[in-house]
Amino acid sequence: MIIVEEVQNETQKKEFLEFPARLYQQDQNYIRPRNIDIEDVFNSKKNKLFNGGECSRFLFKNAHNKTVGKVAVFINETYQQKQPTGGFGFFDCINDQETANFIFDHCKNWLQLRGMEAMDGPINFGERDKFWGLVIEGFAEPLFGMNYNFPYYKELFENYGFKIYFEQLCFSRPIFAEVSRVFTVMHAKHKQNPDISARPMTKTHLEKFAKDFTEVYNKAWAAHGEGKCLDETKTLKMFKMMKPIINEHISWFVYENEKPIAMWMNLPDTNQWFKYLNGKFGIWEKLKFLWIKRFKKNEKMIGIVFGVIPEWQRKGIEGYMIWEGTQHLRKHTDFKVTEMQWIGDFNPKMIKIAENLDTTVTRKLATYRYFFDRNREFERHPIL
Template sequence: MIIVEEVQNKDHKREFLEFPTQLYQHDKNYIRPLDKHIEEIFDPEKNRFFKNGECKRFLFKKDHQTVGKVAVFVNNHYRQKQPTGGFGFFDCINDQPTADFIFDYCKNWLQERGMKAMDGPINFGERDKFWGLLVEGFIEPLFGMNYNLPYYKDLFENYGFQIYFEQLCFTRPIFAEVSRVFKIAYERNRKNPAISSQSMKKNNLKKFARDFTEVYNKAWASHGEGKQLDEVKVLRMFKTMEPILNDHISWFVYENEKPIAMWINLPDLNQWFKYLNGKFGIFEKLKFLWLKRFKKNKKMVGLVFGVIPEWQKKGIDGYMIWKGTQHLRKHTDFTITELQWIGDFNPKMIKIAENLDTTVTRKLITYRYLFDRNKEFERHPIL
């Protein structure tokens, strides 16, 4: 018999954080996320989605031992064809009946709140963190990326989940040859006196937060699902990231000082965090600073790439990529870049990634389960 316990006290929270370490104790590629980053997601004071949503965490126990855990939530910013709830932070022993019990619990919880479907594993927040189930490429996860054991795929699909969309991660060496198409685009656009570029600098975050917001909202306006960003919140985000920002790896392109494109990259924090075992107290902070100073980080992560609509298909992407690549080769230690996942619903971005001569190094899946099993299933619409 499985007992369900809602996460409500310190012991519950500790078990929610510690249970995955038991499952992954023999997996050399597992990197434990920082506890503070997980807990902030479930803190109403720090996660704005609590203002228009509800989230609960549960532990599942059998014979006094934890056999699974999950977070289940309703996010009113997550707009879909039918009312759709979500769940994430799912971990489970390799046992289908146990997984079925957890999935049923999530379904019932969401049905009580008027939902008609559930997506998972996803985050109670934006898509940039803890989104999707890893199904290919069981290598060290990037910072903020879900990681799970291979048998999870069977647990989901045996229950009846269907693929809502696939999430592809592309990798390339920094010093590999850049497509001739991008070089031609660079040469063409650099001759235009109205076009200029700048790398994002820590000492002018207010300007770059404004430019980021303008490009992001124009480039992603058609995507829906809560994609619009606010400049004040972007600046707050940039200031939070300031200690790990690198002045040489994020780029903006301008037409007469008006921002028209951006390419945002960060060092992969997991290359440092993997030595901290999920903790970030005083000792770990000092260790992090030492690692950051003396242990070279060879991997950077491409987070956001965007060109405003009126400048798309004019080679600005190639101009920016080649300009930025030439610069970071000279001024950084990075040898490899991995693009944060691109949905299979976004063929334009996939084409750009492929033109960079990248290879797909991992795949994640966002699954959907319709509560009405007779309803026709539809995948994520193509953008």
């Protein structure tokens, strides 16, 4: 017998956070997310998707009142698919197929009552940049905001009938690995051009870099697939929020006569610091974080976004930028590896860019889909 509890009071909210910590306590690769990052997803005052969407959290307990699973299930009106599709995420479960099936059935029934015809998961009641996908290869320490799960979760999903809608590929490379000769050749070529210069992003000039970032991003990605135009004001707000963790040696911009033409944005992987805080971020933890940040070496950085304006694409300017930045950060930082945020397998152009950066796939996640009509033909995410 499984008992279902909707998360409504403080005790249940706490259990929603504590259950995975107990479940993964013997897994050395598990890094507990900050409680605040989870709770903000379900805070209607902070998550704008509540304005037109709906979300509920559930705990699943056995006959002894012991938690054996949890999940969040939701409808996001901005998540437009061919058919009405709901989502679920923050799924955790013991290694038991019957329990997992019960949870999946509960999600399906909740969504069917609201007119949905399919469900995707595990996804986030928010943007794709956080808590999205199931790890299916490369069970290493997760990056900040990245899901982590046991290998057996893949079987729980696929035995129920889920199919992979798209794979999420994470590309990585050692900082001190040999750099492609193409990069060094292109660097030497553009280095001779007095109109071309490269510089790292600094905290004292966030307004300028926010403006330059917005310009490059919108030209490079706004018309590309599912890209969205960015607003300079929102970019600056985002940069200011990131200011405490910005490393002034690892994000680079390239200019032609002061006109921004390319950018390469990276951040330290804050999970390398947060993993010592056990999910908490109160006053004491913030002080501890500052101490750890100052004295504990962080050897991993995350590639956030890379862009070259159309006029400069296929001219090797990325090689100039990458080698210029790499030489600098090798001297001025402790980073030993960089890993890019995931790229969907439906985006071959971006995958090609990642491959051209001399990276290899070191981690795979998957977004699964389940049609409620089991006779419906399954289609993977369309190629962009």
